[in-house]
Amino acid sequence: MTAPLRQGSLAEPIIVQVALGARAYDIVIGRGQLASLGSRIKALRAGAKTAIVTDATVAKHHLAACQAALNSAGIESASVVVPAGEGSKNYATFETVCEAIVAARIERGDLVVALGGGVIGDLAGFASASVRRGLDFVQVPTTLLAQVDSSVGGKTGINSRQGKNLIGAFHQPVLVIADTGLLDTLPERDFRAGYAEVVKYGLLGDAAFFAWLEANWRDVFAGGKSSGSLAREHAIAVCCRAKAGIVARDERETSERALLNLGHTFGHALEAACGFSDRLLHGEAVALGTALAFEFSACKGLISAADAARAAAHLAAVGLPTHLKDVPGGVPGVDALMDLIAQDKKVKRGKLTFILVRAIGQAFVENDVDPAQVRAFLEGQLPG
Numbered sequence: 001m002t003a004p005l006r007q008g009s010l011a012e013p014i015i016v017q018v019a020l021g022a023r024a025y026d027i028v029i030g031r032g033q034l035a036s037l038g039s040r041i042k043a044l045r046a047g048a049k050t051a052i053v054t055d056a057t058v059a060k061h062h063l064a065a066c067q068a069a070l071n072s073a074g075i076e077s078a079s080v081v082v083p084a085g086e087g088s089k090n091y092a093t094f095e096t097v098c099e100a101i102v103a104a105r106i107e108r109g110d111l112v113v114a115l116g117g118g119v120i121g122d123l124a125g126f127a128s129a130s131v132r133r134g135l136d137f138v139q140v141p142t143t144l145l146a147q148v149d150s151s152v153g154g155k156t157g158i159n160s161r162q163g164k165n166l167i168g169a170f171h172q173p174v175l176v177i178a179d180t181g182l183l184d185t186l187p188e189r190d191f192r193a194g195y196a197e198v199v200k201y202g203l204l205g206d207a208a209f210f211a212w213l214e215a216n217w218r219d220v221f222a223g224g225k226s227s228g229s230l231a232r233e234h235a236i237a238v239c240c241r242a243k244a245g246i247v248a249r250d251e252r253e254t255s256e257r258a259l260l261n262l263g264h265t266f267g268h269a270l271e272a273a274c275g276f277s278d279r280l281l282h283g284e285a286v287a288l289g290t291a292l293a294f295e296f297s298a299c300k301g302l303i304s305a306a307d308a309a310r311a312a313a314h315l316a317a318v319g320l321p322t323h324l325k326d327v328p329g330g331v332p333g334v335d336a337l338m339d340l341i342a343q344d345k346k347v348k349r350g351k352l353t354f355i356l357v358r359a360i361g362q363a364f365v366e367n368d369v370d371p372a373q374v375r376a377f378l379e380g381q382l383p384g
């Protein structure tokens, strides 16, 4: 794939459209684009007031710039700052955010701005879906994971005591601004974890993009601040185009959208096994889960061992975990892992659903996986 590495400029972002009819929206991708937030909102909703929802860490780095961007276009903004971390996707914080939006007198025609990673996007998006039975909202994703995945597609929600993301709504944003410069303040570990989702798009449907990542991942990580390379913007745009296409064809995940769960069945089980703690970040679990999905596909004779090894080798090259032995503190035994897999993806008629691969870039949904085969596979993968 020949990438447009030097096309465009700060003033000229890449724009990806999400084609959802009356609910269509743009994803604006580029370094420095946060500064355009005010003028873009003004063009979209003249006279709108805004409430910015963010977390304490993101607020420290980027809230002032966000407020300035709105202020420069004459847009009023209130701010609600919640604690950083997955813990904020709970009922108590949801209540705080909803009440703050009401108190800021945000009404129909006004906008909520979600400034943060996937946690803030999910929380502020769900609050937007709920207050006054639905307010419009803008996503300003500040993590790589949020820029390539969670800010696009309209899934919003919080966690139940009984599981992740169980309380929520489909609610599409009216605009997404992915300012790639905001990722400069993201800790390297979080950037790397988000990169697992970038690799996912190549592995599930775009072999040429995967090959491009193998060659250019260092520039994606570096972000072009000094070199002027637009590799990071290009990678984010490819992912957003892929997700936008999938969401436009299957908004409510009745079929194709499930492919985005590549690596997530094993991944969620491992995340749960680590108690959703810092021991294993979501993206790290996805990397490991993806390597396992490829290895499992190879065991089933669907792809060559060489292709499975190639997928894992790239994830390992950037420093992501690809073996169960890579999980700090270890993983539980096969019985516990099988229980977690069964909890995550409901067993239907005794069979499990997995996203498997026929080749690099050719994933498919397999609804008929025998749990005994998964168990035997995991036994072979467990250390010792």
Ligand SMILES: NC(=O)c1ccc[n+]([C@@H]2O[C@H](COP(=O)([O-])OP(=O)(O)OC[C@H]3O[C@@H](n4cnc5c(N)ncnc54)[C@H](O)[C@@H]3O)[C@@H](O)[C@H]2O)c1
Pocket: 055, 056, 057, 058, 061, 084, 085, 086, 089, 116, 117, 118, 119, 120, 122, 142, 143, 144, 145, 146, 149, 150, 151, 152, 153, 154, 155, 156, 164, 165, 182, 183, 184, 185, 186, 187, 190, 282
């Ligand atoms: N809605 C969807 O389609 C979807 C898809 C994937 C994941 N998710 C959800 O996304 C969440 C994970 O998202 P995440 O990985 O972005 O986590 P996150 O929002 O918790 O962000 C990770 C950490 O980085 C900090 N941070 C964010 N931006 C920063 C920046 N620019 N500089 C410095 N620090 C920054 C945050 O404060 C946080 O501590 C999970 O709750 C997951 O369920 C949703």
Ligand SMILES: [Zn+2]
Pocket: 149, 197, 264, 282, 286
């Ligand atoms: Zn994910």
